[in-house]
Amino acid sequence: MQNSNTENKGATVKRTGQKEGFVQTLKEIWSYREMIASFVRRDLRGRYKGSVLGFLWTFINPLLQLMVYTVVFTVILPSGIEDYPIHLFVALIPWIFFSSSVNGGATSILAYKDMVKKIYFPREVLPIATVTTNFVNMLLCFIVVFGVAFVNGYIPTAGVHFIALLWLIPLFIIEYVLSLGVAFLAAAVTVYFRDMEHILGIFVMAMQFLTPVLYNFDQINSEAAKTLLNLNPMSPIIQGYRNVIYNQQIPQNLMWLLYSFIVGLAVLIVGWFVFEKLKRRFAEEL
Amino acid sequence: MQNNADSIYSIEIDDLYKHYRIYKDKGRELKERLLFFWRNKYTKNKVIDGISLKIKKGEAVGFVGHNGCGKSTLLKMLSRIIYPDKGVITTRGKISGLIELGAGFHPDMTGRENIYNNASIFGLTKKEIDERLDKIIEFSGLGEFIDAPVRTYSSGMYMRLGFSVAINVDAEILLIDEILAVGDGEFQAKCMKALRDVKARGTTIVIVSHSLSQIEEICEKSYWINDGRIMMEGEPKEVHNAYLSATVQN
Numbered sequence: 001m002q003n004s005n006t007e008n009k010g011a012t013v014k015r016t017g018q019k020e021g022f023v024q025t026l027k028e029i030w031s032y033r034e035m036i037a038s039f040v041r042r043d044l045r046g047r048y049k050g051s052v053l054g055f056l057w058t059f060i061n062p063l064l065q066l067m068v069y070t071v072v073f074t075v076i077l078p079s080g081i082e083d084y085p086i087h088l089f090v091a092l093i094p095w096i097f098f099s100s101s102v103n104g105g106a107t108s109i110l111a112y113k114d115m116v117k118k119i120y121f122p123r124e125v126l127p128i129a130t131v132t133t134n135f136v137n138m139l140l141c142f143i144v145v146f147g148v149a150f151v152n153g154y155i156p157t158a159g160v161h162f163i164a165l166l167w168l169i170p171l172f173i174i175e176y177v178l179s180l181g182v183a184f185l186a187a188a189v190t191v192y193f194r195d196m197e198h199i200l201g202i203f204v205m206a207m208q209f210l211t212p213v214l215y216n217f218d219q220i221n222s223e224a225a226k227t228l229l230n231l232n233p234m235s236p237i238i239q240g241y242r243n244v245i246y247n248q249q250i251p252q253n254l255m256w257l258l259y260s261f262i263v264g265l266a267v268l269i270v271g272w273f274v275f276e277k278l279k280r281r282f283a284e285e286l
Numbered sequence: 287m288q289n290n291a292d293s294i295y296s297i298e299i300d301d302l303y304k305h306y307r308i309y310k311d312k313g314r315e316l317k318e319r320l321l322f323f324w325r326n327k328y329t330k331n332k333v334i335d336g337i338s339l340k341i342k343k344g345e346a347v348g349f350v351g352h353n354g355c356g357k358s359t360l361l362k363m364l365s366r367i368i369y370p371d372k373g374v375i376t377t378r379g380k381i382s383g384l385i386e387l388g389a390g391f392h393p394d395m396t397g398r399e400n401i402y403n404n405a406s407i408f409g410l411t412k413k414e415i416d417e418r419l420d421k422i423i424e425f426s427g428l429g430e431f432i433d434a435p436v437r438t439y440s441s442g443m444y445m446r447l448g449f450s451v452a453i454n455v456d457a458e459i460l461l462i463d464e465i466l467a468v469g470d471g472e473f474q475a476k477c478m479k480a481l482r483d484v485k486a487r488g489t490t491i492v493i494v495s496h497s498l499s500q501i502e503e504i505c506e507k508s509y510w511i512n513d514g515r516i517m518m519e520g521e522p523k524e525v526h527n528a529y530l531s532a533t534v535q536n
Contacts, residue, residue, distance in 0.1 A: 281368075
């Protein structure tokens with residue numbers, strides 16, 4: 001009945017005016033993994049009320065969005081895209097993962113300000129938990145997406161399509177990295193500027209129009225517009241999802257996808273450093 | 287580094303300084319900061335003004351002083367909630383705090399589930415919590431209520447559960463801020479006994495409290511903090527007498 005596990009955690013901690021080492025912070029976040037898991041579980045359970053019906057209920061929001069856009073782009077302003085709802089659906093779900101990670105990430109520290117002011121835990125836990133919650137939520141939504149696609153005849157038949165589906169894994173990773181980077185930035189800055197939340201709302205909306213969610217990338221005629229769109233790191237990611245599920249082929253824009261990954265890593269590094277710098281005054285600023 | 291880890295001191299504080307920024311009229315929003323940038327001036331308010339001290343492993347010490355003397359700030363710096371401006375704090379071993387009992391409790395979840403929520407905030411892994419679960423439940427004395435939602439608990443039951451999680455983290459350093467001022471007599475007595483047990487196992491304890499008698503009961507050393515400096519340190523009764531007579535004179 002000895003406490004065998006606490007020994008290696010009892011590291012010597014020095015704190016000065018300087019920052020802690022990167023490896024030390026990472027190790028500490030890892031030792032708090034149960035806290036991240038616990039936050040994710042609690043958040044999902046709160047959303048779904050612990051049942052499948054509860055999960056379906058949270059699905060009403062994306063479903064209504066889907067209906068509105070479908071009416072706009074098939075009846076009012078016909079886009080000429082075959083199976084428009086599915087075309088949209090495969091892009092909308094990953095887009096919602098990104099946008100809710102940014103918006104939720106922005107308020108992740110503020111939402112737990114009483115805890116941040118009174119208890120020590122690695123502050124990185126809060127944005128990480130927020131992004132992970134939204135990620136798990138996306139995975140669950142994808143089950144529905146696959147169901148709908150399947151019913152509409154998007155049935156994986158040939159071997160090529162299975163290989164294409166494997167591409168979902170790198171797509172998940174790239175989008176997670178980018179979302180986490182933006183969430184770190186948004187979380188830290190919003191502590192200092194409370195209205196950042198609203199500014200970010202506009203930013204996310206603008207970014208959605210610069211991402212081929214509602215329309216198809218190939219519909220764009222202007223080369224300049226295509227370049228502009230590709231520079232937005234979310235754009236190749238969303239096209240990748242659409243290629244894999246809707247077009248049933250591997251992503252057609254691998255170079256741009258690599259670009260998205262590099263931008264995502266860069267954003268994560270910048271976001272991390274900004275967060276590390278600003279987190280030291282969180283308890284005083286809240 | 288090996289020598290360092292074997293040091294007999296579990297806490298070392300060397301020439302510590304901390305000030306807070308007191309803003310006259312601070313903008314909380316980007317809009318305000320841009321439009322009224324001249325309002326962002328602040329004055330520095332010194333809270334910790336050059337403190338150095340060493341606390342041995344297994345020692346229990348108390349910090350006393352009037353409100354605003356800096357003792358709670360010192361405790362917050364020990365737990366890493368805030369960071370010093372200057373100076374070095376070295377701590378050896380896992381730190382747990384009896385500062386906010388029941389942090390992260392979710393009202394709709396049962397006591398048992400909330401043990402996992404709460405203990406994870408102290409940095410325990412699932413396996414470590416599993417190992418401690420029986421001990422925590424037993425100490426809380428909640429019996430069958432452990433499987434009832436926490437929203438049905440009385441405030442006393444809530445505190446008991448929070449305390450029994452925090453005390454069973456098995457930290458090497460335990461930080462306590464005014465926690466024992468709450469709860470009924472029986473609960474307080476149980477807490478004091480638990481603290482003595484933890485101390486007997488070699489845990490270093492730091493208490494900030496206005497209850498001088500509680501410090502005298504547990505600690506072998508007391509620090510009187512005034513205006514961010516150590517006024518006096520030594521045997522608790524002596525320090526407290528000096529502190530009390532100074533308070534009366536003012």
